[in-house]
Amino acid sequence: MGDASSPPLTNKRRVATTSLAGCFGCHMSLLDIDERLFTLLELVEFDRSPLTDIKHCGPCDIGIVEGGICNAENVHVLREFRKNCKILVAIGACAITGGLPAQRNHLDLASCLQEVYLTEPGLEHGLIPNDPELPLPLDKVHPLHEVVKVDYFIPGCPPSADAIWSFLTDLLAGHTPRLGHGLISYD
Amino acid sequence: MSFELETAAHPENLRRVAIEPLSRVEGHGKVTLLLDEYDRVQQARLHIVEFRGFEKFVQGRPFWEIPVMVQRLCGICPVSHHLAASKAMDQIVGATQLTPTAEKLRRLMHYGQILQSHALHFFHLSSPDLLFGFDSDRARRNIVGVAAAHPDIARQGVLLRKFGQEVIRVTAGKRIHGTSAIPGGVNKNLSQEERDFLLADIYPVIAWSRDAVQLIRRLFEQNLSLYTSFGRFRAHTLSLIRADGAMDLYHGGLRARDRDGHTLFDHVEYDHYWDYVFEEVKSWSYMKFPFFRSLGPEQGWYRVGPLTRVTQCDFIDTPFAERERREFLAFDEGSASGATLAYHWARMIEMLHAAEMIKELLHDDDLMGEDLVTSGTRQERGVGMIEAPRGTLIHHYRVNEDDLVVRANLIVSTTHNNQAMNEAIRAVARQYLDGRKLSEGLLNHIEVAVRAFDPCLSCATHALGKMPLIVELLDAGGVRLDAISRDN
């Protein structure tokens, strides 16, 4: 049942994608390339991604990571991506700065926990989840580059499909990706 | 309080198998199984393994920011959060009745969202299981495999999703995380060109949606006993309903039925939802477990979403979808309507309904009206509810006299289905895994059951408090967590 990390059978480039502490909006924007998806599939094969059932990233040419880091498992997955991917891409505001989830960075966690789990009205009986199956949270949400080296950053929340398309086609063609007029946005 | 297979009596000597991460679902989750020496399943749990923190950090923000902020809960159904928050903020600004232009634009946006989300889930994420088999070759079990084996189906899926996204772009300004709904209305109407642009594609979109309903129906016909029995369980149901009993995904009162289809409550105004729905916390998931207050946590859990909506509405107000609803209910003497995999069928009926509604709205000149915003007597509390693609979504805010949010409570669709999803995976574990040597394909059966609900684990991880208390990992940088121990 181990994850196959067998070498690709074609000369297609292998791409892995994952979402850490993100909202999946950057993945949705990737899918917003619409019919160009079929062109992309002629050029690349997907390794681990929310679209496939590969659970661990194998050797890849490009790794695309959405979302910042909010727990120990995120750190794990990110390191696995860095180790296996020749080029690592941080996509979207969350991956680049922590994004909106990083707004929790100034909050006191203990009182929040108590409020949500113990004293909030509408709860049958309070209890703070504490099972070992739940990954360890970090006290702050971090951007990717604080933990691993990142090769490219695509800004936006999310970056537009055209920006992602332009970036990927450049990279796959062996050019240095450059986002032209109208392709860089920060919202 | 515990459910069968929820908690093993003696976990010490059991073997743990984890399905992690769940794939082809939106968001972050995993399933763990505990097996005894005879490979019998003793425990099965769906865990939600991430938290973010929206309910907390929206506190102190100006209320008019919230509809844009909360979209970042979920990039798959941002419009649902955008609209649920806007509906709550309508109440804050005292807009009891939106202008026709505002309400219809929001509805158009919402139906675009239903269409794209349902298409994404069915074609991109779930169709590989259904077309190739639950334990088919893992390498092919994805949209790439579907594109190779069934190019027309894959293409229609991509184009259906595209159309829904374009409806959102035109109405909200952006395909993902748009900005057009504001407290009391909307900030843009539809131009003639935008309307013509969308109208140009609507007929193929309706035709493909009809094909999609036939596709899932055929799959049921071809695998009748598998599809009607897989992961089956009985649950109470909850959805919004229009005053005349029609399906209404944008607005309505609450309707709940028990497992036998008897009414528990009906046409209830949702602004006091807490009189009806309570939540329970379990130590092993960040996601709470809601239940009907009158029945208690053990008996009161329920399911929401397409299957609930299609089976408990009195009718659907568009002709093609209504015909499909009737056929669905009559199919095999009604056996499909309680099946877990029937979520897919119901979802496709809703996608067709959304396409028909979009067509109807595009022919309505109110969309091009100029009267966009209203307001009235300022209120302190706002509750917004909507039927999101995955089910009933609740946003609840309190705002102080300085216009700042002081309290927020969100109960997202997937949270309502928490117990139901756990029941489904336990049913599958009993049916297919118990006592057998586990293979990748068998484990995928568990994921097939989870996928049927189209869970948005991304949405479900919104609350800051939905985190375990792990003192030892937090660094010594002054975080005062050590006052609380793990056994709290």
Ligand code: SF4
């Ligand atoms: S950058 Fe924006 S779209 Fe991307 S994951 Fe973060 S919130 Fe979602």
